[in-house]
Amino acid sequence: MTTCTRGPIGLGLCILLLAAPGCVVSKSEVQTLQSQVYMQGRRIDEMRDKLDEMDSQLAALSEVRTSQANMHAEIEELKSRLSAIQGDVQTITHHGGPRDTQAAITQLREEVDAIRLALSTQLALDIEGLDAASTPKTASDGAAVDEPQKPLDTSPEAQAKTLYDKALDQFKSREYARAQSLWAEFVTAYPKHSLVANALFWQGEAFYQMQDYSRAVLAYEEVIAKHPKSSKYPSALLKQGMSFYRLGNQKAGKLVLDDLIKQFPNSAEARRAKGIIEENR
Structure with a gap:
């Protein structure tokens, strides 16, 4: 009776012996050989799965880095636009103007502040490089603009x-x-x-x-x-x-x-x- 040794060399010898004419092996040795072949196949499949997973992770990493770069560019562009708007608001405010213009400026200032607040809190982004949009409302002579009194709404x-x-x-x-x-x-x-x-x-x-x-x-x-x-x-x-x-x-x-x-x-x-x-x- 032929005995198969374990390990890669023994496994190869067993395969050759099984193929040789007149070679006799026991049922248990055949089952052991089949088990070893199956386990080797499983290891190969697992390695292939791991390689596929690594490929997917690399692809995802590339996508994330691209998204981060795009988002950074969008944020920087938004910062520049906010700075420009704030500069315009301050320039117009210091030069004064009709009350309806001042009201529009106030609304614009509030919108800028709202955008700043959303960026810094809801998206947890650092926009400390921008000054606050709020500036005193002044007329051309530097005096404060008098706002008309509105009836108190108690609804x-x-x-x-x-x-x-x-x-x-x-x-x-x-x-x-x-x-x-x-x-x-x-x-x-x-x-x-x-x-x-x-x-x-x-x-x-x-x-x-x-x-x-x-x-x-x-x-x-x-x-x-x-x-x-x-x-x-x-x-x-x-x-x-x-x-x-x-x-x-x-x-x-x-x-x-x-x-x-x-x-x-x-x-x-x-x-x-x-x-x-x-x-x-």
């Missing part, structure tokens, strides 16, 4: 807006605890208001700025779970994922960011999410 809608804006002002002043408290009051007092989802999101932002990431996660979840059609929904996913990363829970953070990328693949939030995932590999 529920006006009161709600006043409360919401007060919270936003506190947030801009970095009084985050006070801002969060006011937004919580707004949600309680006006649960059916169209800005409830925004107020919930900004509570998350306040907690995030205070580095209370656990409560930030919960606040963002209120938006995700209850207001999926809100404009703040993609930003809530992004910031919740970032909060999980801050808490050291990379698995949960990646799951949330992957969900964001899947739902909104072409959004600015998705591009930011890809960059965060890559940074934390």
Whole structure:
């Protein structure tokens, strides 16, 4: 009876012996040989799978780097545009003008501030190189422009807006605890208001700025779970994922960011999410 040795050389000899005329081997040796051949095949398949996975990862890495480069270019262009707009606002303001022009300037200034706030919070981007858009409203002689007195609006809608804006002002002043408290009051007092989802999101932002990431996660979840059609929904996913990363829970953070990328693949939030995932590999 012929005995097959183990290992690559023995395996090769066994194959030759099985093919040789008159060679007799036991059933158990044949089964051992078959098992070894099967295991070798499995190893080859596993290696092929790993090579395929590496190819996919390399392709994904290339895509992420391209997205990061494109997003960086977009951000730099936006910064330049904001700087130019702010310069125009300041120039026009210092030269003065009719009250309707001043009103337009005020509105433009507020829009610039809103863009700055969205970039620095919702997308967590550094735009510290830009000066604040707010500048004193002055006439050509340097005197303050007198605004006509408006009747006090005491309607529920006006009161709600006043409360919401007060919270936003506190947030801009970095009084985050006070801002969060006011937004919580707004949600309680006006649960059916169209800005409830925004107020919930900004509570998350306040907690995030205070580095209370656990409560930030919960606040963002209120938006995700209850207001999926809100404009703040993609930003809530992004910031919740970032909060999980801050808490050291990379698995949960990646799951949330992957969900964001899947739902909104072409959004600015998705591009930011890809960059965060890559940074934390």
